[in-house]
Amino acid sequence: MEKVTIATVAVRAGVSRQTVSNVINTPEVVRPETRERVREAIASLGYRVNQAARQMRTGRSKLLAVRIEPARDGINGSVLDRFLHGLTDAATVAGYRVMLYTASGDDGEIATYEELLTEYDLDGFVLTSTHHGDPRTSWLAERDVPFVTFGRPWGAPDTHSWVDVDNAAGTAAATRHLLATGHTRIGFLGWPAGSGVGDARREGWASTMAEAGLPTEDVVAVDGVDSGASAAERLTNATAVVCASDSLALGAMRALPGRAIVGFDDTAVARAVGLTSVSQPLAEAAGRCMDLLAELLDGRAPTTPTHLLLPPSLVVRRTA
């Protein structure tokens, strides 16, 4: 199939490319007989008005961009993969397509925004992995590029729409479940302080323990099964442990056999080993992000940005 372009149509109809473009975009300015000739050429050549032509007409590409993270340990990385599946599904339903990009670090990601905005007529971005001191949102906001974030701004200006999962509610539910099953010495195995998500997961456990008037014991580790196991060994009093991730929980299961363990993210690994874990509503979060971005793009967003905090749920299995 030789590619049929506007130029092919123009030659066949004996008019300029601009005239063909006018017939497609502003037919009222073209004389009826010319219009008819161009339309016959379009039909006989099987020319399909492509995205480039449509863009010129509507200024809309129906194309969104989202970052794909480097493949990680396959446990925590799977969370963003599930978000990506959900986003692609929701985008398809809403008539959008998703373009992927990779980037390393915030500055690298901002450089990629420039590149993408230059090379493609993107309608907007869905940002993931928001964090303290995140410069990406102000960069996009200053340039009036439409975006929503999956993740709160964590201290950055709260002037855009976002969707997040209530991490503190998740560990609070895990802690209440352990209290209800008779535990009083419930420890926490978390990440080093400073990450918004990690601090929120710690807070849900800590506040629930404080409400119950119980003493607390907690340790931190960089995420991973081995690091989780080493840190868990230092939890000497706890009969039960709430963990900030399934990776840490797997380490705790290895280091502390027989104790009650709860993970976070309900990954395939949790299902495989029978780990009780907090489940994030990732497909719903992705769908809400798509809804908010579509509202923005269609000019029907409320003047105040929307902030949605979705509740996670606890999936009880054999470890707690």
Add this chain to the structure above:
Amino acid sequence: MEKVTIATVAVRAGVSRQTVSNVINTPEVVRPETRERVREAIASLGYRVNQAARQMRTGRSKLLAVRIEPARDGINGSVLDRFLHGLTDAATVAGYRVMLYTASGDDGEIATYEELLTEYDLDGFVLTSTHHGDPRTSWLAERDVPFVTFGRPWGAPDTHSWVDVDNAAGTAAATRHLLATGHTRIGFLGWPAGSGVGDARREGWASTMAEAGLPTEDVVAVDGVDSGASAAERLTNATAVVCASDSLALGAMRALPGRAIVGFDDTAVARAVGLTSVSQPLAEAAGRCMDLLAELLDGRAPTTPTHLLLPPSLVVRRTA
């Protein structure tokens, strides 16, 4: 930032949109003083030649499309997620971007090709999950749409370039490892006959057992942990089991405690539970797919299509 378009530049320079387009695409046809005026307008407005304009010039969008699968059990589905990560990385290095689409069934996917080809100037496709009776490759080939497949044609015309992993070599290596560690009664837990990948995984085990002159015992199950456990219970003689997937292997571990078990795909779950498993070189496969497609698109592909069968490797852990 108000969007600067060709029209904005045209107004500023006092010329038509076509003239601006000519300055960008075929500057030699524009009078030097007009060219200069348009270029000054482009510079002062910060107009960036966008993808739509570039496409008209080069006929190349530098955009590839690949299907994203529905989120599955998180075990086997992770294989295609890892391929997607690898493909996005390789595409970025080669100057391409990846667009995602979803589709259900072969006919649904072909309908999506039509839609995508109408709406976006895609350069080509990377197809995954090839299977017997796959109509997708002939559809694309008949329309001269460039593509490569990750997966052999399995009986369909072998006239396009593809990359695959040698599944039979993977189960053969698993079987040889079990033979070397003293097992002689090695069973196979596979998928129902008829899938190219599943049959190849069975064949690697069967031929290695035949070479060793040993009797065989095998059962089949649809993929899944529970179905794998039920089927594994019928392996009464085997002291060791080679499985077609990590999901089936998890079932076999549960049903046959103490026996040697080998899985397939080296998923995060295998790492978490200490399952010996066959690992596919997914990042390499993705990189080779990108290379082959770039060769095609640059018109430097050899006249005979390239077929690459990559060897998997065995990751030995505590289950075998």
